[in-house]
Amino acid sequence: MSVNNENDYIPNQMKLIFSSRSENESFARVAVAAFIAPMDPTVEELTEIKTAVSEAVSNSIIHAYGENENGMVTVECIIEQDRRVVISIVDNGIGIEDVELAREPLYTSKPEDERSGMGFTVMESFMDKLEVESVPGNGTKVTMIKNLDLAYEF
Ligand SMILES: Nc1ncnc2c1ncn2[C@@H]1O[C@H](COP(=O)(O)OP(=O)(O)OP(=O)(O)O)[C@@H](O)[C@H]1O
Numbered sequence: 382m383s384v385n386n387e388n389d390y391i392p393n394q395m396k397l398i399f400s401s402r403s404e405n406e407s408f409a410r411v412a413v414a415a416f417i418a419p420m421d422p423t424v425e426e427l428t429e430i431k432t433a434v435s436e437a438v439s440n441s442i443i444h445a446y447g448e449n450e451n452g453m454v455t456v457e458c459i460i461e462q463d464r465r466v467v468i469s470i471v472d473n474g475i476g477i478e479d480v481e482l483a484r485e486p487l488y489t490s491k492p493e494d495e496r497s498g499m500g501f502t503v504m505e506s507f508m509d510k511l512e513v514e515s516v517p518g519n520g521t522k523v524t525m526i527k528n529l530d531l532a533y534e535f
């Protein structure tokens with residue numbers, strides 16, 4: 382058994398599970414922002430994280446489940462050591478056949494809905510790392526990592 386000392390960092394984590402309804406996109410972004418707020422992120426960092434979460438969650442709601450509102454979306458957030466924030470968005474929807482193609486800027490499978498195909502590009506530019514794992518017919522997991530800047534005390 383290990384004895385607690387200052388080197389034992391215990392990550393703060395949360396998990397949300399909600400229905401694939403469009404109104405839950407704002408619920409997810411606000412919940413993640415509220416969870417991260419005690420870390421004193423900059424306004425810019427918070428905006429970037431909220432936008433990236435919105436993009437990933439809306440993809441699960443729109444693409445993974447389509448009209449089906451019975452699907453569930455899971456958002457997990459872990460604040461790791463050194464202000465590293467790891468966020469994952471998981472659905473059990475239709476999955477992505479070609480992840481590389483889907484991640485290309487301007488690629489969308491729904492041009493008729495006036496989608497711009499920029500969701501993954503936005504996530505990639507706002508976060509430090511983006512990983513997309515998908516199994517067609519099974520679902521998709523998007524993992525995003527952002528290292529928050531050091532908080533300064535005045
Ligand atoms: N969770 C998902 N399940 C199934 N397909 C997905 C999922 N996320 C993304 N995709 C596929 O990847 C494509 C690209 O996603 P991306 O978010 O970059 O663009 P978009 O959603 O089509 O447009 P925008 O995000 O600009 O409104 C989508 O058109 C869709 O085919």
Ligand SMILES: [Mg+2]
Nearest residue numbers: 436440500501
């Ligand atoms: Mg999108």
